[in-house]
Amino acid sequence: MLSLAGDGQHGYGIMQEVLERTGGKVRLWPATLYGSLKRLIEAELIEESDERPAPELDDARRRYYRLTGIGRRVLDAECDRLQELVRAIRIKQALVTE
């Protein structure tokens, strides 16, 4: 979902972005990727996007996806939660090292 935070993306794009972001460690395999997309669409967290990039970059066969309003809110909430978690861990670590 994070990879959709910016602009709408297509499947290949999502895969590439995750690959880059994790330094090549995490690869979303195609079928898993589309399975997840399907579930996210069913949960109404993402939707298909009509906005298409400049025609020279576009591939007509590709579907583009973007976050919905709810999806964005869920993403924000999830980010907050993870940040809280990281902060809690940091404090714990600080306590231990002292």
Next chain:
Amino acid sequence: MNFALRIYRRLAEAFPHEFKLVYGTDMLQLGEDVVEEIAKQNGIAGLIRLIADIAFRVPVEYLSEMRRDLRYAVRALMKSPGFALVGILSLGIGMGVTTSVFSTLWAQMFRGLPAVTNAEELVIPQEPLSYYYIQQFRTQKSLLAGVAAFQNGVPFNVGFQGNENAKPQRVFGQLVSAEYFSVLGVKPQRGRVLNPEADKPGNAPVVVITDRFWRNRLNSSPDALGQTLRLNGQTATIVGITPRDFRGASPQAPTELFVPVTVSAAVAPELADDVLDKRDAKVFQAIMRLAPGVRIESAEAGLDALTRQLDEQDTPNPVRADKSRRVTLAAGGTMVQIPRALKPMVVGFNVVLIGLILTIACMNLANMLLARGAARRKELAIRLAIGASRFRLIRQMMSEGILLAMLSGVAGLALAYWLSILRSQLRLPQAVPMELDYSLDWRALVFTFALAIVCGIGFSLAPALQATKADVAPTLKEGAAIQLSGYRRFGMRNLLVVGQVAGSLMLLLITGFLVIGFSETNNFQTKFDAKTMYLLSIDPARDGYPPEKTQALFEKLSGRLKTIGSVRSVAFAAQAPFSVAGGMVQLSAATDSRDTSRVEKSVVKQTVGAGYFDALSEPILAGRQFEKRDEQSTSDGSKTLALPVVLDATAAHGLFGNGQAIGQRITEDKRSYQVVGVVGDLKNGIPDETTLSGSAYFPLTGRDFASPPPGGITILVRSDAGMDALRAVRGEIASMDPNLSLFDVRTLAEHLELSRSFLRLALDTYGGIGVFGLLLAALGLGGVTAYAVARRRKEIGIRMALGARKVQVLRLVLREGAALVAVGTVLGFLGAVAIVKALSALTSIFADAFKVTTNDPRLIIGAPLLLAAIAMLACYIPARRSAKIDPLQALRDE
């Protein structure tokens, strides 16, 4: 790489239609895009990951699609609750009955004895044998790996250590030879089991107790081993406890104690008179383990030859040369030991019954689904037209069928569970209470659900295929009701209705034959109010009475009870009236004065005392009944001094035809008797060949008093004073000897009620099955007629607009139903006749019941008429709706 891509494409094709519609191209595209990159980066491992990933997602996606199908199916079923309920009930009852029968059958015939090693190697002779013969069997080392003798259902009055003053408890046990446990391969839970080295004649009495005895009567006391029990007044030490599940070599009779046969007759009166050495005292059963690789047939042949040889040593000039087997072996390692010859019949009968029920239930469901599919033709056509794949629709209809079947399976399981509880609560009128395990088998669970799924798939597939075959265009254009030409065809639905009617009639006739046959052969009739007779049992030998004093006790008892004012008559018997506890015996009588040829008949043995027939108000047809002097007779039935015997009319007729029976000599197992009287037939309790074979009444003598059968001696007291009489009898007995324990106190009416409980259960089951079949057929037929009427609305509307009267329309609809019913009835009748013939050929048990009833006009004419009437009623109710059709409305619908 290309290869990987090919597999990838193939797998991408395999995804569910819905998934492919949306993501198929993208996913394929993505795979093609990345395959090169992956191969470069991760090599072969990466390609394998790629394939594995997609291969894993295919079933996952299907499951999620199926969940959606199921949700849709649930919604669809909830929208037509009537359809769902009828479907679930009909298939559920079918499955419940099937599971129940399957569990019982499996438990009885195939489940190995608990806690026994290699139960399939065990064999058990059908006949009781003498201890001496069983010892001789041991010499057949090439055939048998082990031989042990035991006597089942032996009652012990047990007193407990430290509790000497309490009244002893009556507990059933087995007398076993020391090899018993090693033959069965049973290891003790604690202590030791009996074995030939440790348990020799003359040793101090020991006893092995079951886990149940230990838990229930000794409160699982950790110090149980080494404690002593008082068995019939004698001390015996507990040396071991058997494993938790172990229930002895014939688990249908609960055993709580195992007492070695080496104990004295004071501990077990069964061992009096040196029965262990008497060659003709056939009071033991054998349990044997076959030697490795020996088949049951060859063991039987070997033992039969040995038995013949032993028999001939006894009687140098055998009276008769009979060719039948003297020893027949049955598999001994199962819960119920059914004779080999009977096994196919028992299995066959149940399979036929189960098959019929299931077929009818499934046909009903198929029919309903078919009608439903047809009704939904328009919906399906629309969905096909807007692009649903045929496979998708079939899958959906099938998931509906499977859901229905699974729900039926649950309903069926609940029913089966309830039936098993019902069965376990059933009490049978036996001296030794039987205890069968009727709990549901896990196999039955698997069986039911496998059946549910098969039924679900099978009976939704056909309608689904038919419904989706519809040509889309005409269906959409004209509506489903237009295909008038089709209704007269010999279609699948008509075939199903015919099959259903035929199946129901078969079921109704077969169960009807059995129900009426059994109840007619088991029609007890007492000539007085059965509530005014009390039955009480006592067993003085096990209360510690020495054998020589028992006769005097009974004489005194009889005299004392007769002095009670309200008591009209008192008699003794070795078994309750109308019971077969005495077993069968073979009588033989000379047909002429020179004894050149003999006639044989097997009859039920009843041992009764003086005044027995008077007490039952049974008139003596000829001769006399037993008197006091017969009870005192000391004769052992040798040739010179015959014992008196009374025959019932059936037995007398069987042995002597229309000739004079009184004064004739008959022999039973080398003992000689003289017929002194003939009485009318008193019917017995269990519905099998014994009911038609007649009874012989033997006199109760001092020997019976000294060593009563497992059920004790039954005292019959007749009185009109109700409970007061019983109280007086109890008081009188207590005043004679407070230590005498009375058990099994009941009225004759209660006893008869109990005797019939088994029969009643059987009749209720069969009757229930018959009624169930009838109900199903009616439902099926009603459904089909209702559907036909709905489909021909327009045709009927036109007819009525043209002036047809309501009666004419009704006749039109009914005629079609009547034709189906008629064809079904004829087929069903023929089928029932065929099955009855086949079953009768298999066993005399059915032959006897069928003989009485297959000519019964109530069934031959009544059953088809009843079925036809109900079927026509089922047709009529929906047909009536046809007459209510408003022609204007019907035509406007177009």
